Amino acid sequence: MSRPLVVVLDDSQNVARASADWSPVEARADLRILSEAFASEEAVAAALADAEIIIPMRERTVFTASLLDRLPRLKLLATTGPRTSTLDIAACTARGIVVTNTGGSQVGAATSELAFALILASARGLGRADAAMHQGGWHEGVPLGEVVAGKRLGIVGLGKLGQRVARYAKAFDMEVVAWSQNLTDETAAAAGVRRVEKTELFATSDVISLHLVLSERTRGIVGEAELRAMKPGACLVNTARGPLVAERPFLERLQAGSIRAALDVYDKEPLPADHPLRGxxxxxxxxxxxxxxxxxxxxxxxxxxxNVVAFLDGNPIRVVNPEVLAG
Incomplete structure (x- = not known):
């Protein structure tokens, strides 16, 4: 009897092997770990044609209904993280594919810490300073930095991550204001910040940090009007999702040198090697x-x-679509 094939996707940092003990899986199945991003849905289908179990890394590979139709052997999608916006769960259920998830107890801290690290890196020119040092230089080409104490941080999206970043900012003596579509004065005050209107936030903040979930409601929520309202030299920090920001006017403002940015997410990922942001x-x-x-x-x-071992034992755990088990 042939062993099932388990494929781990999108291990772009080559850390999957060392991040867990895979021996319980390898005792029962063949394990394949892939690191490269896929160029197309056709490439995904070709690479995963024989897979019965797939472990994607969150949202790096999109699983549409059309892709699932091209994976007839697939029985389990063991997603990482508690939720994903790039997996058609209804289509999985319709095709009898079990979907499981994992916890993410450290994700909020990890992302919020990076957001504030980017704020400081932009303020002090750390990227250019690091590059100069590695190239044998010293102060040449490194701009004078800013001090964040006393500056205004505008947070767009005051959920758990936004509230964490607000606490960090206040520890650095920054003034913090916030806006989102449903934010109330009371909720903002409970987080120790002041709610302002969107126009005021973009026009008066020295740093703006985005912490919204991407949806049709929030796509492009930072558009040309908001970008043009930003103060000269203000910094837009995005650790949420690239499409929250309208890319064309964003690039125009950055290329003109009117504003700064510190970015961890992009419209297309991986970011193309020739993308203008890189220069x-x-x-x-x-x-x-x-x-x-x-x-x-x-x-x-x-x-x-x-999750994989429990599925192989016939007793799946952490099932996102339990209705599939009744079929």
Whole structure:
């Protein structure tokens, strides 16, 4: 009897193997770990044609209904993290595919810490300073930095992550204001910040940090009007999702040197090698590292191993679509 094939996807940092003990899976199945991003749905289908169990890394590969139709052997999608916006769960259920998830107890801290690290990196020109030092230089080409104490941080989206960043900012003596579509004065006050209107936030903040979930309601929520309202030299920090910001006017403002940015997420990921963002000195870039921290991946992959073994035992756990088990 042939052994099932388990495929781990999108291990772009080559850390999956060391993040968990895979021996319980390898005792029962063949394990394949893939690191490269896929160029197309056709490439995904070809690479995963024989897979019965797939472990995606959150939202790096999109699983549409059409892709699932091209994976007839697939029985389990063991997703990492508690939720994902790039998996058609209804289509999985209709095709009898079990979907499981994992916890993400450290994701909020990891992403919020990176957001504030980007604020400081942009303020002090750390990207250019680091590059100069590695190239044998010293102060040449490194701009004078700013001090964040006393500056205004505008938070767009005052959920759990936004509230964490607000606490960090207040510890650095920043003034903090916030706005989102449903934010009330009372909720903002309970988080120790002041709610302002969107127009005021963009026009008066020295740093703006985005912490919204991407949806049709929030796509492009930072548009040309908001970008043009930003103060000269103000910094837009995005560790949420790239499409929250309208890309064309954003690039125009950055290329003109009117504003700064510190970005961890992009419209297209991985960011193309020739993308204009890569050549701008007023932009700090990181390759979507928000949740990419050792304790997060230990939880993701450790619980994924448990999910796969439980499924192979016929007793799946952490099932997102339990109705599929009744079929």
């Amino acid at each position: 701008l000195p007023n932009v700090v870039l990181t390759p979507h590292l928000g949740y990419s921290a050792a304790p997060v991946f230990a939880e993701y992959y450790g619980e994924s191993v448990e």
